[in-house]
Amino acid sequence: MISLENISKIFHKGKENELSALKNISLKIDKGEFVTLVGANGSGKTTLLNIIGGAEKPSSGSVRINGEDITRIPEHKRSKWIARVFQNPNNGTAPDLTILDNFRLAALRTRRKSLKIGADKVFKREVISRIAGLGMGLENKINQSMGNLSGGQRQALTLLMSVMDNTDILLLDEPTAALDPKSARVVLNLADTFNKEMGITVILITHSLKDAQQYGGRLIQLQEGKIARDINTESKLQLSLADISEWFG
Amino acid sequence: MSQFYLAALQLSLCLGPMAMGIYITMKVFNIPDITTDGSYTLGAAVAATLLMHHWSPLAVLPVCMLAGAIAGICTALVHTKLKIDALLAGILVMTGLYSINLIILGRSNIPLINLPVLFNAFTFFENELYNQLFIAVLIVGILSFLLRYLLRTDFGIAMRAAGNNPMMTRSLGVNNDVIKIIGLAIANALTALSGFLVSQYQGFTDINMGIGIVITGLGSVLIADSLRAWMNITNIGLQIAMVLVGSFLFQMVLAFTLAMGVDPNFLKLFTALFVLLIVALPRAGRILKRA
Numbered sequence: 001m002i003s004l005e006n007i008s009k010i011f012h013k014g015k016e017n018e019l020s021a022l023k024n025i026s027l028k029i030d031k032g033e034f035v036t037l038v039g040a041n042g043s044g045k046t047t048l049l050n051i052i053g054g055a056e057k058p059s060s061g062s063v064r065i066n067g068e069d070i071t072r073i074p075e076h077k078r079s080k081w082i083a084r085v086f087q088n089p090n091n092g093t094a095p096d097l098t099i100l101d102n103f104r105l106a107a108l109r110t111r112r113k114s115l116k117i118g119a120d121k122v123f124k125r126e127v128i129s130r131i132a133g134l135g136m137g138l139e140n141k142i143n144q145s146m147g148n149l150s151g152g153q154r155q156a157l158t159l160l161m162s163v164m165d166n167t168d169i170l171l172l173d174e175p176t177a178a179l180d181p182k183s184a185r186v187v188l189n190l191a192d193t194f195n196k197e198m199g200i201t202v203i204l205i206t207h208s209l210k211d212a213q214q215y216g217g218r219l220i221q222l223q224e225g226k227i228a229r230d231i232n233t234e235s236k237l238q239l240s241l242a243d244i245s246e247w248f249g
Numbered sequence: 250m251s252q253f254y255l256a257a258l259q260l261s262l263c264l265g266p267m268a269m270g271i272y273i274t275m276k277v278f279n280i281p282d283i284t285t286d287g288s289y290t291l292g293a294a295v296a297a298t299l300l301m302h303h304w305s306p307l308a309v310l311p312v313c314m315l316a317g318a319i320a321g322i323c324t325a326l327v328h329t330k331l332k333i334d335a336l337l338a339g340i341l342v343m344t345g346l347y348s349i350n351l352i353i354l355g356r357s358n359i360p361l362i363n364l365p366v367l368f369n370a371f372t373f374f375e376n377e378l379y380n381q382l383f384i385a386v387l388i389v390g391i392l393s394f395l396l397r398y399l400l401r402t403d404f405g406i407a408m409r410a411a412g413n414n415p416m417m418t419r420s421l422g423v424n425n426d427v428i429k430i431i432g433l434a435i436a437n438a439l440t441a442l443s444g445f446l447v448s449q450y451q452g453f454t455d456i457n458m459g460i461g462i463v464i465t466g467l468g469s470v471l472i473a474d475s476l477r478a479w480m481n482i483t484n485i486g487l488q489i490a491m492v493l494v495g496s497f498l499f500q501m502v503l504a505f506t507l508a509m510g511v512d513p514n515f516l517k518l519f520t521a522l523f524v525l526l527i528v529a530l531p532r533a534g535r536i537l538k539r540a
Contacts, residue, residue, distance in 0.1 A: 097410055102410075114404060116403060
């Protein structure tokens with residue numbers, strides 16, 4: 001599904017503050033995998049996700065999705081396959097638009113935004129039923145501005161929005177870093193459900209070792225721009241929280 | 250006296266499309282676009298030249314809107330493709346437009362007396378003043394309806410979101426550059442239309458008629474914004490209506506000032522101070538509350 005070949009990323013090349021964020025990384029991720037990425041600050045996790053999502057271009061190497069070379073395809077065109085949830089809950093939603101409008105736009109991620117009014121009654125009903133599934137009591141607030149909601153509510157809705165349209169790959173960059181523990185659980189459980197029930201490939205970056213141990217199948221640790229450990233689902237089941245903590249010792 | 254206020258109403262309707270244009274750039278896109286001064290005169294200049302060549306005012310209308318749209322596209326291209334600050338891009342295009350307008354006009358002022366007038370194109374009322382007013386209301390009404398419709402469509406949601414959170418729209422498959430180009434084209438087409446309408450209203454086109462006009466549009470939108478916040482309006486149709494109300498209140502204040510006998514030379518200074526007042530009042534209120 002996703003295949004990275006010899007990816008390197010150098011920031012500020014040739015300048016005094018030159019930084020090699022990724023060093024010749026090759027990685028294959030199969031369809032339906034739930035990959036958790038861990039690593040210290042500056043290990044290259046977010047850069048790796050940005051290169052898959054298209055927000056950054058690699059300095060060298062290639063990115064393929066389903067065999068198609070997408071290295072040079074801009075971010076807004078990769079949305080055909082990829083949905084993203086950012087660390088800051090404010091990044092994934094438009095605060096001055098209503099919840100309904102936010103969902104409408106998300107539902108058109110892979111399609112044209114045409115000159116017809118698409119947020120009709122049928123669509124409204126679908127959004128209400130999906131939001132009701134969260135159990136956060138937001139289903140009767142769909143005409144309110146997104147900006148009125150809490151960070152946890154916005155992040156849960158962002159995640160829900162990401163599967164409004166056909167999604168193959170879901171990129172989650174520390175989606176729960178700014179949330180309280182309860183909202184964090186809602187968000188990660190939702191991602192887990194999408195992975196298991198809809199077969200969506202999920203890549204999750206997290207700093208919480210507990211979440212890393214609890215969520216996802218494959219576990220990858222990045223260190224100074226290289227893959228330090230790549231542990232498959234079976235071996236990961238044997239790992240305890242203490243084992244993972246030790247990697248960072 | 251009532252005629253005096255009717256005149257202010259007529260002028261505010263003529264300036265309404267421009268205020269709607271500023272609403273698009275400032276409130277929808279969050280871009281300070283001051284191509285306005287140039288595209289406003291451009292609309293009036295193109296119209297004057299075509300009318301001199303015996304075009305009918307109805308045929309002139311779409312052409313001057315197209316001219317304004319091209320001006321907006323120029324600003325948007327400079328801003329998005331060359332990554333130049335929107336404010337500077339607007340200033341550059343506006344400055345260039347001054348020469349272009351002068352070339353189109355051929356001289357600095359063209360009187361439009363004895364030429365057909367848009368406001369007399371149809372007769373709905375015997376009274377000429379009411380008839381003019383009605384046609385102005387009709388034009389502005391149709392435009393507000395179209396703008397309201399546009400902003401509620403899927404494309405319109407993408408427009409509003411692009412101004413509100415560009416990072417989100419990029420990840421949702423929206424090409425923010427294209428959206429900005431289309432948005433600035435619409436905004437400046439509306440502005441050019443206002444230039445045309447005002448030249449029809451006053452009976453001449455002047456090369457300097459656009460100087461400082463952006464502040465009138467800004468003032469209208471700022472008044473609308475205060476009204477929106479005060480009445481807690483989220484409905485888009487009502488927001489556009491508020492912009493038109495803002496345009497009317499703005500013209501009323503200016504008309505009232507002149508009626509009080511203020512020297513017309515001070516009018517621009519007074520306009521600037523009035524806009525300053527609108528912007529400063531809410532803040533002053535907050536400071537006073539704290540004290």
